[in-house]
Amino acid sequence: MTGTLLTEKNLSAQRPVLFRYALLQLRDRELADDAVQETLLAALQSVSDFEGKAGLRTWLIGILKHKIADHWRRSARESFVPEFTQIDEDDGETGEDEFFMSNGHWNGGPKAWADPEVALKQQEFWAIYETCQNNLPPKMAKVFMLRELVGLEADEICQEIGLSEANYWVIMHRARLGLRECLEIRWFNNTKQEKHHA
């Protein structure tokens, strides 16, 4: 039964997600490609270990993590801690208190953004986007990146990080509130005037 799931076609369908996962940690396209290649090969060789319970992608990411760990061991950069395996215990679960008043109304809250689409084409916007994303607490940033950059599903992320579903919703809500606010303060509030000048 499990054999049918592990065709080469099914495996290579997972390649883009695995690649993005590897890329975020290895920060090098070629290394990421290699790690994914090795992962898919290892998967094909150990088809019998796949129990089907965890889901194909979760299983493959498990293998990929080993390949990435192998890479760090080989490259002897002992002081370097890959970001996804770093600190899992931090304040990723802080609530949304600063964003709302006690009656549940917005404290400040989202203003209208002028021309967000234009921002996507501006170099300076990406520097700010990156800063805002990196400003999230580590665990929150990790959950956010697994969802929005790597493209894992909520349940896969819960499994990967060991989160309850309720925790996941709180963390993602908080991450989006934080990122939104940061972009508004640093970009959308600032550039309006500049654009009018130009």
Place this chain on the structure above:
Amino acid sequence: MRSCRDISALVSQGLDKKLSWRERFSVWMHLMMCTRCRNFQKQTQFIRKAARHYTDDLQSRFNNRS
């Protein structure tokens, strides 16, 4: 009545799973009269789009850089 806090939480959840009929209905009702929550919805969709662009951009930035 659900608060902006609850509604924005549902809006966020709606990006990661399919909400129930009841939840979708309360979001819809609330958004009709609440500009800030409408902005929140638009902006979180924009953030998703930005994150995708950012990922594509990373792929070219990390091109053979070792």
